[in-house]
Amino acid sequence: MAPLAYITALHQALRDEMARDERVCVLGEDVRLGLTGITQGLAQAYGPERVVDMPLSEQGFTSLATGAAMAGQRPVVEFQIPSLLYLVFEQIANQAHKFSLMTGGQVSVPVTYLVPGSGSRSGMAGQHSDHPYSLFAHVGSRPWCRRRRRTPTGCWCPRCATPDPVAVFAPTMLMGTAEEVTGELGPVPLGSARVHREGTDVTVVAVGHLVPTALQVAAELAGEVSIEVVDPRTVYPVDWATLGESVAKTGRLVVMDDSNRMCGLGGEILATAAEEYALVAPPKRVSxxxxxxxxxxxxLDHALLPSAAQLTEAVRAVLK
Structure with missing residues (x-):
């Protein structure tokens, strides 16, 4: 076993795809310097024509990526902070996402929007701390929020299950972490959840960086309740089959989600569970x-974020 940093895994996945497919290129601010660590050294390895520093105009270079993808390239667009996605939401949701549908599949837009450092940055305040993956799921785009260092290599290459745009949210809480891994880090299919811990009493669905918190609570409450921890990995499409199998076994559901409560992913999972699954207790969400x-x-920053204490309270509530 060897420790692998989260940033290193993202960097290596992108480097591997650039080596494998010359159509993969990187656009963004300071990407040649690699300030986030993900694109560091790529300009030297693959040249300035494939790793291009963009001016401070996110709307401009996001639209450029759409055109490049339509022309046959596979751009990876790096955004330095998550709130920049609000500036370019029209270009992504109304243009890149819809071109394939509006042309009957004649045009594809295989762009990857990479957001390193999504979510709270511990004191960076409102315009740097959002985690807007639920917004992309709402319009039918494909947001990916991974916890594991087994990075979604397939998101920026032809092996991806879809030629449509994909947004990869790399949570700030994981950017400085490392984990021991074994074997080859291959692509993970879109819409494929992972059961991190099996249990029989309560299903906890934890998104992205909240998986370690869920595993911690499951371990702490092991003498009191058997908790199954499920990581959806892709926010849309959701792996309803895996979630359904888990809830069929436990009959109880708690969702831990770092988006805002109103119209967030947690509410969608609870609504589907209420419609489709045989729950023995009202479900709960922590968001x-x-x-x-x-x-x-x-x-105040930490008080607004989902916590282990809130999850513990929610688990005990569904047991009642």
């Missing part, structure tokens, strides 16, 4: 509050 805007004060 940010409605309309949450993260403040500068660290204590």
């Amino acid at each position: 940010r509050p409605d309309g949450a805007v993260i403040p500068y004060a660290l204590a």
Whole structure:
């Protein structure tokens, strides 16, 4: 076993795809310098024509990536902060996402939108701390929020299950972490959940960086309740089959989700479970509050985020 850093896994996946497919290129601000660590050294390895520093105009280079993809390239667009996605949402949701549908599949737009450092940055306040993956799921785009260092290599290459745009959210809480891994780090199919811990009493669905919190709570409550921890990995499409199998076994459901409560992923999973699954108790969700805007004060920042204490309370509530 060898420790592998989360950033290193993202970097290696992108480097491997650039070596394998000359159509893969990188666009973004300071990508040649590799300030986030993901694109570091790629300009030297593959040249300035494939790793291109863009001006401070996210709307401009996001549209450029759409055109490049339509012309046969496979761009990876790196955004330095998650809130920049609000600036370019029209280009992604109304243009890149819809071209294939509006042309009857004659045109594909295989762009990867990479957001390193999504979510709270511990004191970076409202415009740097959003985690808007639920917004992309709402319009039918394909957001990917991974916890494991087994990076979604397939998201920016032809092996991906879809030629449509994919958004990869790399949570800030994981950017400085490492994990021991074995074997080859291959692509993970879109819409494929993972059961991290098996249990019989309660299913906890934890998204992205919240998986370690769910595993921690499951271990702490092991003498009290048997918790199954499921990581959906792709926010859309959701692996309803895996979730359904888990809830069929446990009969109880808690969702832990780092998006705002109103219209967030947690609410969608609970609604589907209420419609489709045989629950023996009302389900619960742990999320940010409605309309949450993260403040500068660290204590308030942390108070607005999903926590182990909230998950513990929710698990005990569904047991009642």
